[in-house]
Amino acid sequence: MCRTPLHGFLEKLPKCEHHIHLEGALSPSLLFQLASRNQITLPQDDDAFSSHESLLARYAQFSSLDDFLHYYFIGMSVLVLEEDFEALAWDYFQHASADGVHHAEVFFDPQAHTARGISYTTVLTGFSAARSRAERELGISTELICCFLRHLPAPECLATFELEDVQASYASGFIKGIGLDSNELGFPPHLFEEMYQKAGKLGLRRTAHAGEEGPASFIASALETLGVERIDHGIRLVEDVELMRKVVASGTMLTTCPMSNVVLRCVESVKEVPIRKFLDAGVKFSINSDDPAYFGGYILDNYCAVHEAHDLTIEDWERICKHSIEGSWCNEARKNELSTILETLVSEWKYKSVE
Numbered sequence: 001m002c003r004t005p006l007h008g009f010l011e012k013l014p015k016c017e018h019h020i021h022l023e024g025a026l027s028p029s030l031l032f033q034l035a036s037r038n039q040i041t042l043p044q045d046d047d048a049f050s051s052h053e054s055l056l057a058r059y060a061q062f063s064s065l066d067d068f069l070h071y072y073f074i075g076m077s078v079l080v081l082e083e084d085f086e087a088l089a090w091d092y093f094q095h096a097s098a099d100g101v102h103h104a105e106v107f108f109d110p111q112a113h114t115a116r117g118i119s120y121t122t123v124l125t126g127f128s129a130a131r132s133r134a135e136r137e138l139g140i141s142t143e144l145i146c147c148f149l150r151h152l153p154a155p156e157c158l159a160t161f162e163l164e165d166v167q168a169s170y171a172s173g174f175i176k177g178i179g180l181d182s183n184e185l186g187f188p189p190h191l192f193e194e195m196y197q198k199a200g201k202l203g204l205r206r207t208a209h210a211g212e213e214g215p216a217s218f219i220a221s222a223l224e225t226l227g228v229e230r231i232d233h234g235i236r237l238v239e240d241v242e243l244m245r246k247v248v249a250s251g252t253m254l255t256t257c258p259m260s261n262v263v264l265r266c267v268e269s270v271k272e273v274p275i276r277k278f279l280d281a282g283v284k285f286s287i288n289s290d291d292p293a294y295f296g297g298y299i300l301d302n303y304c305a306v307h308e309a310h311d312l313t314i315e316d317w318e319r320i321c322k323h324s325i326e327g328s329w330c331n332e333a334r335k336n337e338l339s340t341i342l343e344t345l346v347s348e349w350k351y352k353s354v355e
């Protein structure tokens with residue numbers, strides 16, 4: 001918990017989370033529990049897997065995105081049954097709700113599961129059960145975004161995109177959109193142009209990780225060749241002022257993940273995440289947790305870290321939350337509901353601060 005007098009305000013802000021990998025919400029305790037139940041042998045030659053404490057200590061020492069992904073893919077090897085995927089997503093939705101999330105658009109990596117012989121239907125059925133429960137019991141609206149692993153050959157990604165059960169999940173509305181994740185360096189967006197074109201024709205929403213470790217030119221390429229409506233991370237946008245103007249003009253929203261950027265050493269501290277530059281330039285962005293079980297915090301921790309590092313005002317937060325509602329892929333009625341909650345909270349706190 002942060003020490004700012006605005007902590008209560010930050011807690012209550014009606015948050016929309018747009019950048020959370022469900023596999024990145026796998027806590028060490030669920031990881032060890034499922035490994036034991038599913039008889040999955042974790043690497044014996046890596047001391048990190050000897051206890052919860054050593055695993056968390058290793059997570060605190062990631063040296064890069066690649067170093068993290070090594071543990072991320074090992075971690076998800078314990079997910080086997082529908083109920084494992086349900087437990088994972090339910091765990092996340094409970095944390096999110098406690099942190100004030102009202103609407104969550106969550107990523108998952110089907111290829112990381114189908115490659116291990118777990119069917120797409122198993123994954124989707126588990127996640128869908130958790131989504132229904134979250135909507136029923138927690139009142140959170142949710143959407144699923146199917147991500148493709150860019151370190152794999154583009155034709156392989158396209159083949160997964162075109163699988164019958166995957167296509168059926170688009171047609172039935174279970175999947176709202178597609179994304180592109182995993183190692184960025186060496187895997188530029190344009191390689192995936194054909195898949196994104198097909199997704200656009202099917203009416204799927206489109207986003208892609210860009211400008212996390214990769215250069216600002218990857219953000220330009222994701223916008224131009226993939227037709228994305230959002231950019232995941234995008235912090236390196238500040239390196240290209242002309243591109244930043246275009247992003248402002250198009251209203252494209254960045255889904256930033258400040259704690260992730262620090263843990264994966266894209267920046268030295270949250271102070272270096274260009275929050276103030278984005279606010280001053282009119283770049284729209286939301287604040288997200290990315291892989292909360294690996295990076296030491298869920299969404300509220302990220303809000304607090306940003307607040308402490310950048311000393312934001314109530315008006316700044318109102319703008320950030322307004323943009324994050326507007327940039328969501330939910331319907332207008334839901335956006336109006338969330339906007340009303342935001343307006344009520346802001347006027348309450350503005351009144352408090354003049355008392």
Ligand SMILES: Nc1ncnc2[nH]cnc12
Nearest residue numbers: 021181182183209290291
């Ligand atoms: N921060 C990140 N960047 C790219 N791929 C990811 N997969 C999970 N987390 C990721």
Ligand SMILES: [Zn+2]
Nearest residue numbers: 019181209290
């Ligand atoms: Zn991510």
